Amino acid sequence: MESDHSDQKTILAYHGPIDMDVLSFFGKMIKRIFIHGDQSLSTRIYKIYIELVQNISYYSAEMISLNGHKIGAGAFEIVDTGNFYQVRTKNLVYRADGHKLLKNCSEINTLNAKELRMLKRMKRRELVQIDTGAHIGLIHVGLLAKNKLDYTVEEMNNDYSLFNISINIKK
């Protein structure tokens, strides 16, 4: 993702392990930060935040041991770009997963809202116990934001890639 960051204001940023306590803590922060503004917008940002950041927790290839549990690590930011709020996440993925992400994000960006809803309904029926639904999560993010996903997958070495994704939510 390339953008001029000079007019942007970081509202929230974090880099580290993401367990449920971290996820819910920052979720509460988001609700507090946006409490006086447009509640529809605030709710949308919150939902997108949970979907994208929970994906880091589930799927990051960088796992950190915390109290005997393996927890996904990565980074997220919520930024005010002027016309938009932007939710950005970044995490390591396995190279094979990186290829799947590229394919899934590309597909999502070609579809309109009606097609995305149909795809989400179809994918939801296919979800099984071991699958926590990353693909559907990204579809849902695209639907909520009513904007294209901005994403890159940078191959770091033979095993890992760095997955960056951001989504603009119009004010």
Add this chain to the structure above:
Amino acid sequence: MENLVINEIPDSPFYPSVNFNAETGICEVVGESYMEETFKFYTPLLDWLKNYTYNNTNPVTFNFKLTYFNTSSSRLILDILDVLREHKEKGSDVEVNWYFDEQDPDMEDEVEDFMIESGLEINMVKF
């Protein structure tokens, strides 16, 4: 049959509270749902519903008061709706109400999708 009650956990806001009443058939799920182990949480709810509706036409009123649920949870919500639809198809009295904040218009699309996928009518109630 016993009631199923799961109280809200203040330090774990990602679990909804649950109150399924075996005497009245009124079932409620309230709060937010984005726990890690969605199947583990929702399986007892599904089992209770299947037992409650097994081989009878007991009436059920199911109230969803979820302000947020992640995509994993939505799969299990669909499973709940499937059980309710099957019960309704037996001739039982089944009413499903979805309470939502009018400041959350995206929720209307979600509920419409649930109706399409489950084939069950859901009353949308603004609060």
